[in-house]
Amino acid sequence: MKKTTRSVFAAALLLTASSALLFTNCKSQMKIKTAPYPVARMDSTVDNYFGTQVADPYRWMEDDNSEETHAWVEAENAVTNDYLAQIPYREQIRQRLTELWNYPKEGVPSKHGDYYYSFRNDGLQNQSVLYRQSSLDAEPEVFLDPNTLSEDGTVALSTVSFSEDGKYMAYSLAASGSDWVEIRVMDATTKTVLPDLIKWVKFSGATWASDSKGFYYSGYDEPAKGSELSGQNQFQKIYYHKLGDPQSKDKLIYQDKEHPLRYFNAEESNDGRYLFIYGSEGTHGTEILYRETAKTNAPFKTLFAGFENDYGIVYTKGDRAYVYTNEEAPNFRLAEVDLSGAKPVLKDVIAENPDNLLETVSAVGGYLMASYLEDAQNAVYQYDMEGKLIRKVELPDIGTVAGFDGSKEAVETFYSINTFTSPAAIYQYSLADGVSTLLRKPEVSYDTDLYTTDQVFFTSKDGTKVPMFIVHRKDMKLNGQNPLYLYGYGGFNISRTPGFNPDNILLLEQGGIYVVVNLRGGGEYGEKWHRAGMLANKQNVFDDFICAAEYLIEKGYTSSDKLAIAGGSNGGLLVGACEVQRPDLFAVCLPSVGVMDMLRYHKFTIGWGWVVEYGSSDNEEQFNYIYKYSPLHNIKAGTCYPATLVLTADHDDRVVPAHSFKFAATMQAAQACDNPVLIRIESNAGHGAGKPTSKRINESTDVYSFFFWNTQTKVKF
DSSP, rough: OOOEEEOOOOOOOOOOGOOOOOESSTTTOOOOOOOOOOOOOOOOOOOETTTEEEOOGGGGGGGOOOOHHHHHHHHHHHHHHHHTOOOTTTTHHHHHHHHHOOOEEEEEOOOEEEEEEEEOOOSSSSEEEEEEETTTSSSSEEEEEESSSTTTSSSEEEEEEEESSSEEEEEEETTTTSSSEEEEEEETTEEEEEEEEEEEEEEEOEEEOOSEEEEEEEOOOOOOTTTTTSSSSOOOEEEEEEETTTTGGGGEOOTTTTHHHHHHEEEEEETTTTEEEEESSSSSSSEEEHHHHHHHTTEEEEEOSSSSOOEEEEEEETEEEEEEEEEOOOOOOEEEETTSSOOOEEEEEEEEOSSSEEEEEETTTEEEEEEETTTTTTEEEETTTSOOOEEEOSSOOOOOOOOEEOOOOOOOEEEEEESSSOOEEEEETTTTTOEEEEEEEEOOSOOGEEEEEEEEEEOOOTTEEEEEEEEETOOOSSSOOOOEEEOOOTTTTTTOOOOOHHHHHHHHHHHHHEEEEEOSSTTTTTHHHHHHTTTGGHHHHHHHHHHHHHHHHTSSSOOOGGGGEETTHHHHHHHHHHHHHOTSSEEEEEEEOOOOTTTTTGSSGGGGHHHHHHOTTHHHHHHHHHHHOOTTTGGOOOOOEEEEEEEEETTTSSSSSHHHHHHHHHHHHHHHHOOOEEEEEEESSSSSTOOOOHHHHHHHHHHHHHHHTTTOOOOOO
C-alpha cells in the first residue's frame, strides 16, 4: 500500500562584482507611466441571492473561448509588459534568478524490481528527468525524459507508478498545466512505450493491481468541445485497465449515479486480497467501501461511512488493516480494524498525540515510519508493526522531511530534508540500526551561512497564538526599512513547513525578509486548527494574516510601504480578501491563481469539491458569511489600493482564470490613486503543477521586479 497522508529564459546582461550597479529607489526615482487600462465592457447581469441583489458586470469573462475575452487578455498583457519593461533592473533580476535556479536537484530514490529510480534536474531543465540505476553506486541512466515530449517544456509528468513486480511503469502526462492527464505505459525492461493510452483522467493516476496485469484509474466522460477547461466535472467513475487492451474495453468497477459531485479512487490491499474504494465529497472527509478482490460481482460493503472523518489504509495483513484516521483523534492516529467483522471497531496502534500532528505513516520493511509536525517542523519516529516505539529518527537538520517509503522486504529507506535556505539533501536510512547516510547534497551559488530562520508566535485578533517563520540575513537590522515578502495559505488542512525556493535567496541577497505564516485553516495543529479557519470561521484566516503583518511592522522588521503579501490558489483568496479589507496595510499585493469570486467558484470544473471548505452561495446561511469576505464583491470604488500584480494562466482548469480576470477589471475601475493594478496572464500554463523552469524564472523575475520597484528597494547587483 502507498504511504497514507492527509489529504509538486531570456538572455540577460551579466554584471560581475567589479561592475556592480546600485539601482537606488528613493523619492527621486524615475516615475513609471502605466499605460491606460483596457476598457472592459460592463453588462447588466445581476443575481438575486436570498433577496440580495449582486451585480456581475464582467460575467462575459467566464467564457474563455470568446473573442472578446481573448482581446481583453491580450490588451491587459500589453499594459503589464509595458510597465515591467520600464523597471531598470528587470534583466539583472532574471540573470541572478537563472544562476540561483541552476543547481542540481534530485528527488528521493525508490526501488522497483532490480532498479533504484529517482528524478533529477541538472539545474535549468524545464522538467525533471526520471533516472534509474542498478545500485546506488552505479552510473544513472535516463529512463524517461519529459523534456523530449514538447519543445517548450509544457508537457509534464503528473504521476508515475510501477507495477508490483517492477516490470511496468504507468505514467500520467499533463499538457500546459491542465489537470486533465493521459496515462501511458512503459515496459521497464526495454524502456519501450506500449500502445496503452487512457484519456480524460483527472485527479487520478494508475494504481496497479497486485498481479501486475493491469491497473485502476478514475476518469470522466469526454467533455463537450469547448468546455474542457471550464465545464463542471461530474460523475467520476473507477475503471480497471488490462494491459494491452484499448480503453474502450476497460471494465467499469464503480460508479455512483446518485451523487454526481464526488471523487472516487481505488486501491488494492498490499496482498491483493481486498479492493478498497475511497469516496469524497470534497477536499476532506472520506468514505471507504471494500470487497474481496476475487469476488468481482459482489457488492461493495461500507468499511467507514463518510464524510465526517478522514480515513486511509496504510497496510493490510490477512483480515487486519492499519488505518490512518482522525476519527476521535483531531491530531490523527494509526488504528487497526478487522475486515471480517460485521462492524468495524478501531483499536489504537499508534495513539493520538494531543500536542503534535501525526502527518504521515508508511509501512516499510516490517516497520511503521511515523512523521509528526511539531510546531510546523518534522520529527520522525520508527515503530514496530504492533506500535512499539523503536527509536526517534536522528534527523541531520531541522526542516521538512519527505520519503520513508519502500516495500515490506526493504532493509533500507530513503528520505530528503530541506530548509528555507538550503535545497533538499538525500539520505539513506538503515531500518535495522537507524543510521542515516548522506547520499547527495547539492552545491549552490551562495553562502548559506549568511542566513538564518527564526520561529516566532504572535497573538491574533481573538487571542489565538499563531506561529510564523522569519527568514533573513544574520546581520539584519530591525529598523523598519526591510522589504518583506509575507506568504500565507491557510486552508484545506494543508501545512506550510520549511521549504526551499531559490527565488527567496534573491530576496535575502537584497536585504529582504521572507516570512511564512502558519495560518488557521491549515493542518499544522490538526483538525481543530483546520476547522478554526473554514466555513463560518474563514475570517479567522484573514485576521491571522493581518495580525502577522501588524506584528512584523510593530517589531521593526518592516513598514507598510515595504510590505508585500503573496499567496496562490486559496492563498490568492487570502491576499485578495486582506487587500480589500486593509488596503492601508500593504505596499504590494501579489494574488496568484486566486479564488476571487466566492459566489460562483463552485460552478466551474471541480470547484464543487471546495464547498466542504468554504460553503456555497446556494445556501442562505453560507452565502451570508461568504459574501462578507469574497474579494471580488468587496472592492470599493474610490479606494486607494496597494500596487497589485494579479497572476493567472490561460490553461488553469482548477481555479479558472475568470476569477482573476473579473477581480483585476473591477479593481482597475475602482482604483483611486496612482498605484498600478496589473494582471499577468501566462500562456500555455495552468494552476502551477508542471510549470517549466523557464516559465517559473520569468514569472519570478516579473514578481520581484514589481515588488522591489513598488517598495522603493535599493537593488544591488
